[in-house]
Amino acid sequence: MKLPETASNMAHLNANAFGAAARAALEDQPLRSALAKATDTFADRRGRVLDEMPAWEELRTHGNAIKAEALSRLDHHLAHFVREAEARGTKVHFARNRAEACQVVEGLADRLGARTIVKSKSMVTEEIGLNAALEARGLEPVETDLGEWIVQLAGETPSHIIVPAIHKSKDEIARLFQEKLGTDGDLDAEELTAVARKILRGTYLEAELGISGVNFAIAETGSFLVLENEGNARLSTSLPRVHLAVMGLEKLLPRWQDLETFLRLLPRSGTGQHLTSYQSIFTGPKQSPEDEGPDEVHVLILDNGRSAVLEDDVARETLACIRCGACLNVCPVYRQVGGHAYGSVYPGPIGAIVTPQLVGTESAVPLPSASSLCGACRDVCPVKIDIPRILLHLRGKVVERMPTRAPLERLGFRMWSLAARSPRAWRIATRVGRPLARLAASPSGVGRLARRLVPPLQGWTHGRALPRAAKVSFRERYARREA
Amino acid sequence: MTSAREAVLGAVRRALDKVPAAPTAAGPSPARPDDWTAAERVERFRAKLEGVGGVVHEVADAAAAATLLGELRDAGGWSEVAISDEPLVAEVTGGCGIEGFDGGSDRTRLEACDVGVTTAQFAVAETGTLVLLSSAERHRLTSLLPPVHVALVPLERVVTGLGDALGHARTAGDGSPPPLVTLITGPSRTGDIELQMVMGVHGPRDLHVILIGAAS
Incomplete structure (x- = not known):
């Protein structure tokens, strides 16, 4: 089968192998126990924290309305963001696709003479395969989120949006550290975490460039926000001389005021916390007399198939996703097969609608069908994306575009x-x-x-x-x- | 050749050509708390922050804060203390004989400090959150690099809701947001290894907040 050009939009894409990968995952008992524990834990925590928030449905409705407003006039909000960000000294870059995005980062690293680059967790940099691109040029990108660091050390890819190393047991991680770092093979979680802290502290101090993702960008002030629990995003964006944030073009909110609703929605949905430990809201480089923080702040805005999704009246709301991962934890398919089976950076129900739209339905044929349409994903979605409806819509597209299939x-x-x-x-x-x-x-x-x-x-x-x-x-x- | 910027903005504009604008969703967030009394704010702040592993102390004035900080130092065996440039921090650390290190440019020395003492521009009762504005104080690294963070918060800086603090932050840097607004709700934590909670993975392991001016 000939795949469309968009198949190259995503690194490590293997979505058409979903069937075989899912069958293999079903035979993997340790993986299934880890998945059950993690997905149950997050779903329970979410339930408990929602009990204390009686206005949850009003919040979801507000979040949905803000995203609908933002997406329907995204051209306007993007232009507004660029104007405001540049007025405050932020350098704004655009990229049509994966190759252009990597080129922007490579260009920046070259100009800085950077060798070590620290990264805090960012799905979109996984999407564009940034680490491999940088490594191919002899640079050393280092993931600093503990789970991402473990996954990078193992030469694997993340399997959950929130807990990247959910597929690895403590003992496996201890053996991995022993093999790669020479530590004792029987360290516990506290000791393994301390090893990571010690090693990475040195890395932050020597890195010339820090790369982060973006959870929300604000058009009216040219600001953007990063949420986290570990403090690695704060370190990655405070110690190196230059901070680059990479974002999909759908991340915009019209107003500063909109942050409040999303700060109530995202942590509760993602990890079941009323707020994560840290939020950093960035608005340009340091201003005199400040003498801490980066000299330069850059934002890279990526299309990579997203603008085409805007055209589709049914599927447009796919771009409202705030990447909380709540739909993964309740999905009867994800809970059994885990993230790797989807063959995409974006797994679970949201991945089953995001992936085919970014890479073309022909490159991800099984994903819209990797669902029983039970609707649990729609019920937990903090911005009320009707995922089952979009799955059906995409199944229709598969049939339309591949009339000789089945x-x-x-x-x-x-x-x-x-x-x-x-x-x-x-x-x-x-x-x-x-x-x-x-x-x-x-x-x-x-x-x-x-x-x-x-x-x-x-x-x-x-x-x-x-x-x-x-x-x-x-x-x-x-x-x-x-x- | 068109630039990537023109191409992307043009693609978005064309995609939305026939799409009607959705109505504006501007307005306050639902679930905003009503105004609480000062006592309610302190009680709620304590409950929320201690719920995620922070420690909240209440003292009457700066002198009492100095006494408390001295006790914390003795109990924790701190020798090197990093401080921000806020006068209140100098007053409280000086009050218990701590000679603070105020030199963010020497990161290696800052990295080796046992504790960082700063203030916070706001404390949010609703969520147990400290709000740090980079335009107001030199505390970006002092609150981040040492394994212990102590924040001094005068009682009048405790506000009810997240929206109150964010509203102030919106214009705190000459009418704009300052370069960095940091929200801190508890110590650094991770659950990345088998979901077991471990504190202090990258940032501070311990967070103490000393509320100053409590009617105690």
Whole structure:
């Protein structure tokens, strides 16, 4: 299959392998226990912190309205942000795609003569594969969020939006540190954390450039905000001489005042905290007489497929996502298979709608179907994104764009459609079909063979029993009773 | 060749060409607390901050704050103390015989300090949060590098809601937000290894807030 050009929008994309990856994950017992523990813990914490917030639904409605307003006039708000940020000395860069974005960062690093670059957690830099691009030029980007640092040390990719190393046990991490850093192989979580603190402190002090993500940008003041618990974002943006923040173009809020609602929504939804330990709101480089903080502040605004999503009336609200991860923790699919199975930087229900839109539906065919449409994601979403509706919308697009896909399924539905259009055809079809269906569900050898070989039954009966059709249909019994 | 800036802004403009503007959502955030009394503010601030591992002390005046800080120093065995440039910090540290180190440019020495003493421009009762404005005090690194952060907060700086403090911060830097507004709610923490909570991963492990002027 030929993939569209947009397939290169995301680093490490492997979304079309979802089926095989999900099956492998289901066999991985340690992974599944870790996932169960983590997703339950976050869902419970969220529930407890929401009990203390009676106005939660009003907050969601307000968050949704602010995002709808921001997205519907994003051109205006972006221009406003650029004007205000530049007026306060921030340098603003744009990138159409992944390659351009990496070039901007490389150009900045070259100009600074930077070698060590500290990074605080940023999904969008994972999306553009920034670390690999910088490493290819002989630079040393260092992730400083503990989970991201562990994942980088292991040469892996994050598996959860909020807890990147959720797939690794403490013992695995201790062995990883032993192998890579020469520490004892039996350190506990406190000791492992202390090792990271000690090593990374030195790195912050020598880095010439600090890179962060952006949780929210504010058009009317040209400011942007980063939330965290560890303090690594504060260090990464305070110690190096230059701070670069990378953001998707959808991160804008119109007003400073809007922050308050999102500060109530995001930490409660993400980690179940009423507020994370730290928020830093940046508005330009230091102003005399200040002598702390970076000399230069840069913002890089990335499109990479996002502007095309704005056009789509159904899917536009995908861009309202504030990356809290609440939908992952309640999703019956994510909870079983974890983040890596999605083959995308953005996993879970939100990833299943973000990924196909950034990289093209042909590059992520299974993702819109990786859902039972139960609606739990929509119910917990702090900005009320109707994820199931967008999943269906994207399933429609897959069918439209790939008319030769799944011929048997097509044939089946065409026949069903023919039968369902006339009572007579329906009677004939059920009279012929029922004995066949009974045979397929029977414990006989023929039944077993049918379940193993007939394509739709194959997958469906893998984990469940096929219900057996009744000998006599309801219509037939009803007709007999009348007579 | 068009620049990336023109291309991206143009693509966004064209995509929204036929999209009607959504109504404005300007207005105060829901769930804003009503005004609380001074006593309610202190009680709520303490409950929220201590709930996430901070420690809140109440003292009557700067002299009492100095006595308390001296006790904390003796209990913690601090020898090197970093201080910000706020007069109140000099008064309180001087009051208990601490010779504070005030030199953010010497990061290696700051890094080696046992504690950093600063004030906060606001304390938010609703969430147990300290608000630090970079335009008001030299406390960016002093509040961050040492393993212990002590914040002195005169009682009149304790406000009810997050919105009150953010509203002030909005214009604190000559009518604009200052270069950095930092919100601090408890010590540095991580749960990245098997969700086990560990304090002081990158920032301070201990956070003490001394409220000064409490009617005690």
